[in-house]
Amino acid sequence: MTLDPIRFTFELSELPESYKDVPQNKVHEAVTSFFKNYFKPIGGEVTIEFKDKLVTVQWFPNSFAEAEKAVDEAVNLLENGKVYQGEIILAELYKRFPENPVILFNYGMILSDKGELNQAIDMLSKLIEIKPEDYRGLNALAVAHIRKGDREKAHSQLEKSYQLNPEDPYTLRNLGSLIANESPEQALPYFEKVAELLPGDPQTQYGYGLCLKELGRYDEADPILKKVAELSPYTEIAERAKSARSEIASIIMRKETGAEPRIDAIMYCLAALKKFKELGNEKAQAITYEIAMLGRGGLDINNPEKKYTLKSLPGEFTGMQLISYMYVGLKQKDPSLDPGIDLENEYKAALDLFGRK
Secondary structure, eight states, X not given: OOOOOEEEEEEGGGSOGGGGGSOGGGHHHHXXXXXXXXXXXXXXXXXXXXXXXXXXXXXXXXXXXXXHHHHHHHHHHHHTTOHHHHHHHHHHHHHHOTTOHHHHHHHHHHHHHHTOHHHHHHHHHHHHHHOTTOHHHHHHHHHHHHHHTOHHHHHHHHHHHHHHOTTOHHHHHHHHHHHHTTOHHHHHHHHHHHHHHOTTOHHHHHHHHHHHHHTTOHHHHHHHHHHHHHHSTTSHHHHHHHHHHXXXXXXXXXXXXXXXXXXXXXXXXXXXXXXXXXXXXXXXXXXHHHHHHHGGGOOOTTOOOOOEEOSSSOSEEOHHHHHHHHHHHHHHHOTTOOOSSOOHHHHHHHHHHHHHO
């Protein structure tokens, strides 16, 4: 039995980033090779046509079994990071098999990630109608509702998902994140559980650390947030974790000194003002930049031990000493910059002393 062909058309300009490194005269060959190799283990016949800047791919399955296998292969593409290729195949398969649960789940999540939320919600809702106990589908539908701003619906779907499978880490993480804004105390048990299930997931560990921070459990929160930066360095979530750690350090610092400025920070800021004037702007900015890079891993500002060194400045330094130098350097470069820690009073006091001298 021969089924109608599955056909999809796209522009060469829509090809993923990986094709930008392919020489212009080899693009057609690379695209043809990809689709030939993709459909080869599935069966059927495939044709690829190039016209101007358009590519048309037609696949002629010989049986329904081959069509089902095409769905599995499309999902494999997604799991291997080839989202673009998987999407264009799933989009066409969806037209042919609009009630296939695997297509509804995976294509629905792709649309949700792309911000096409209404279509994603329709698709994932259809999945739940077909499979009411699909906890992964409920979780994906809840995420789409969160992205749309409907937290009430999302909460209801996540609770259903949790009841169906209380061990699913993504349901636990999403439920904890949703509750944390209003009640960190209620969210904590979910984060504690998922943190054990996904110890290497930066997003999970960040949510757990942030929840502990909001509950004032700073000694527990700080090492977890430090772990986030180690798991995923130089990423946005690592920067957020770093910022949260700076807030914790500031809170602990202020608890120890009350509302009064820290005398050691004032003297460090004053020393920085003197040193930077002596060395000049270029050298001062080099020192500031090096401290900022070192600070990505976190600086212990509440430990009086001199355990840090710099390439751009001789000697050994405490964490507070380096943070004070960085604060002065950033403020001298641009007074509107946020150094990530509140030393405003200490800096002003140092400026006053520096002016008097």
